[in-house]
Amino acid sequence: MAGNIAHNLELVRRRMAAAAGRAGRSVDGVTLIGVTKTISAARIAEAAAAGLAEFGENRVQEAREKIPQIGAGPRWHLVGHLQGNKARHAARLFRVVHSIDSVDLLRRLDHAAQQEQQTIDGLIQVDLAGEASKFGIREDTLDGILESAADCRALRVRGLMALPPYDPDPQATRPYFCRLRRLLESAAPRHPALDLTELSMGMSEDFEVAIEEGATMIRVGRALFGDRPQAGGPG
Numbered sequence: 537m538a539g540n541i542a543h544n545l546e547l548v549r550r551r552m553a554a555a556a557g558r559a560g561r562s563v564d565g566v567t568l569i570g571v572t573k574t575i576s577a578a579r580i581a582e583a584a585a586a587g588l589a590e591f592g593e594n595r596v597q598e599a600r601e602k603i604p605q606i607g608a609g610p611r612w613h614l615v616g617h618l619q620g621n622k623a624r625h626a627a628r629l630f631r632v633v634h635s636i637d638s639v640d641l642l643r644r645l646d647h648a649a650q651q652e653q654q655t656i657d658g659l660i661q662v663d664l665a666g667e668a669s670k671f672g673i674r675e676d677t678l679d680g681i682l683e684s685a686a687d688c689r690a691l692r693v694r695g696l697m698a699l700p701p702y703d704p705d706p707q708a709t710r711p712y713f714c715r716l717r718r719l720l721e722s723a724a725p726r727h728p729a730l731d732l733t734e735l736s737m738g739m740s741e742d743f744e745v746a747i748e749e750g751a752t753m754i755r756v757g758r759a760l761f762g763d764r765p766q767a768g769g770p771g
């Protein structure tokens with residue numbers, strides 16, 4: 537399965553289309569992000585050549601080493617935790633940051649984006665399960681952070697991201713996806729200054745369920761690139 541990326545990409549796209557069809561959605565409304573943590577620049581280039589246009593990395597340091605090797609073309613997403621002191625690097629490397637989890641980080645990233653003369657789309661990561669081990673905000677702090685987002689100049693907050701507890705049964709994750717969508721739908725009218733439409737949810741195990749529940753961005757690693765060495769697990 538690790539072998540043929542073009543073939544894997546074809547399979548994932550077919551599964552995406554089928555899931556969108558079941559939900560009465562157009563698959564054009566779902567962006568596939570290939571998550572490339574631990575994956576070599578050569579294999580990323582192979583995926584880009586096969587037609588994948590959006591990629592995600594977890595760590596700024598790893599991205600700083602690999603992204604310059606790939607060159608212009610792909611659009612990069614930061615899907616892992618971001619430390620405030622790396623905001624400047626993040627603003628240079630990534631056009632979308634999925635892991636905003638504090639007002640402080642929001643402000644630092646906006647400032648960094650202004651300094652880099654870049655525009656960044658941002659998503660607020662929500663810790664739906666209240667897992668102490670996970671990054672992300674508590675649901676009841678969402679409105680506060682969205683109020684601050686309205687003051688940003690180079691960072692546009694566009695929606696929400698979640699990384700639900702891992703479960704081998706994709707149906708077990710459905711309630712979390714459903715909850716994230718409802719959270720976005722209820723927040724959007726309260727924050728008309730923001731264009732809140734994006735839902736980043738779903739990974740290799742459960743992206744079809746996520747699409748059925750309204751995902752607009754799915755973050756897929758193993759289904760495209762094969763299993764990772766153990767050390768590079770989610771988070």
Ligand SMILES: *Cc1c(COP(=O)(O)O)cnc(C)c1O
Pocket residue numbers: 571573594615616699739740741755756757758759769770771
């Ligand atoms: C690794 C990772 C993914 C992709 O996980 P797969 O199971 O390989 O599809 C998605 N999102 C985040 C935040 C990750 O860390």
